[in-house]
Amino acid sequence: MKSVAINGFGTIGKRVADAVAAQDDMKVIGVSKTRPNFEARTAVEEKGYPLYIGIPERENLFKEAGIEIAGTVEDMIQEADIVVDCTPGNIGPQNLEMYKKAGVKAIYQGGEDHELTGLSFNSFANYDDSYGADYARVVSCNTTGLTRTLHTLNPLVDIKKVRAVMVRRGSDPSEIKKGPINAIVPNPPKVPSHHGPDVQTVMKGIDVTTMALLVPTTLMHQHNLMVEIGNEVSNDEVIDLLEKRSRVMVVEAGAGLDSTAALMEYAKDLGRSRNDLYEIPVWKESINVVDNELFYMQAVHQESDVVPENVDAIRAMLEIESDREKSITKTNKAMGIL
Numbered sequence: 001m002k003s004v005a006i007n008g009f010g011t012i013g014k015r016v017a018d019a020v021a022a023q024d025d026m027k028v029i030g031v032s033k034t035r036p037n038f039e040a041r042t043a044v045e046e047k048g049y050p051l052y053i054g055i056p057e058r059e060n061l062f063k064e065a066g067i068e069i070a071g072t073v074e075d076m077i078q079e080a081d082i083v084v085d086c087t088p089g090n091i092g093p094q095n096l097e098m099y100k101k102a103g104v105k106a107i108y109q110g111g112e113d114h115e116l117t118g119l120s121f122n123s124f125a126n127y128d129d130s131y132g133a134d135y136a137r138v139v140s141c142n143t144t145g146l147t148r149t150l151h152t153l154n155p156l157v158d159i160k161k162v163r164a165v166m167v168r169r170g171s172d173p174s175e176i177k178k179g180p181i182n183a184i185v186p187n188p189p190k191v192p193s194h195h196g197p198d199v200q201t202v203m204k205g206i207d208v209t210t211m212a213l214l215v216p217t218t219l220m221h222q223h224n225l226m227v228e229i230g231n232e233v234s235n236d237e238v239i240d241l242l243e244k245r246s247r248v249m250v251v252e253a254g255a256g257l258d259s260t261a262a263l264m265e266y267a268k269d270l271g272r273s274r275n276d277l278y279e280i281p282v283w284k285e286s287i288n289v290v291d292n293e294l295f296y297m298q299a300v301h302q303e304s305d306v307v308p309e310n311v312d313a314i315r316a317m318l319e320i321e322s323d324r325e326k327s328i329t330k331t332n333k334a335m336g337i338l
């Protein structure tokens, strides 16, 4: 049983902790917070995770709030085989020296640059690259979404060139300080956006160019893909491929799954923890091959699609499982992923 520490218990960290706790070959030995708020209390009192503090000077604040702490993040990582860094983007680099000093392996998230670890991870595209690695980064939610479906198409579909327009959610549902609340924002304003190069960190050599907008919604991101192809493929063949791949689901607008709102309702109906939709839904009606181009539209539940990838990354880096399909299947089963 391998020991996993989660540094940062926010949107991604709390989900990674629960996903790790659901596996039978790894356990959560601690999570960290910097503020003694309801999430800190829930971690200890409801989930039973030992809580460590990211900013040692704040120990008194936790004491005053009556929240039991087990020590500092430095203490936590001493006990761990691997730490999953789920701190906000750009905090991670400050932690790398600490991890190195403690001799602990570390997984970063998509808010950090690929260059931080020199190794990026997606379960389907490049599991083997991280086998036994000390440091890797699970690519961001959008990059994971693009990679999941593009990698599924390959090799039946001869992908020549990918162009994608990404409609990004303005903030996560729990956030109140981000927006927009009444605008559409080219974001990043520079074209192309970083998502194309990010896909290339896990799918080497693919020609993919992206542009992105922020819109006033918190539920999901949405992607519109135009894929130039070099062979003849039918719509049904593409649908069949996507239907067979786990962590991807073909959904029908005609059956009522016609928006990100309906998809989130579906996740609730499935009884998912936190209403999460780990799978990338692709709208069946949007899948269309016209001449030498394949079009499709998909959505990404930004809070959860990267969570199973983190579990697989732990298995690869700690050499628990050398076969990516076995890890994916095990993770899926433990998390109830379709």
Ligand SMILES: NC(=O)C1=CN([C@@H]2O[C@H](COP(=O)(O)OP(=O)(O)OC[C@H]3O[C@@H](n4cnc5c(N)ncnc54)[C@H](OP(=O)(O)O)[C@@H]3O)[C@@H](O)[C@H]2O)C=CC1
Pocket: 007, 008, 009, 010, 011, 012, 013, 032, 033, 034, 035, 036, 054, 055, 086, 087, 088, 089, 090, 091, 109, 110, 111, 112, 140, 141, 142, 172, 302, 303, 306
């Ligand atoms: N949210 C999303 O849609 C997605 C995010 N990501 C990436 O995942 C990473 C985490 O994002 P997200 O979960 O949204 O972030 P959140 O802000 O929701 O959570 C961050 C967590 O880190 C803690 N933290 C803050 N500062 C420090 C610090 N100095 N040291 C240790 N812990 C700290 C926070 O604790 P406290 O609250 O107590 O301060 C909080 O628990 C980022 O790289 C992000 O880009 C990837 C995919 C999707």
Ligand SMILES: O=C(OP(=O)(O)O)[C@H](O)COP(=O)(O)O
Pocket: 110, 140, 141, 142, 143, 168, 170, 195, 302
């Ligand atoms: O969209 C995301 O990352 P990405 O656009 O870099 O793939 C994540 O949901 C984090 O986004 P944020 O940096 O707007 O919080």
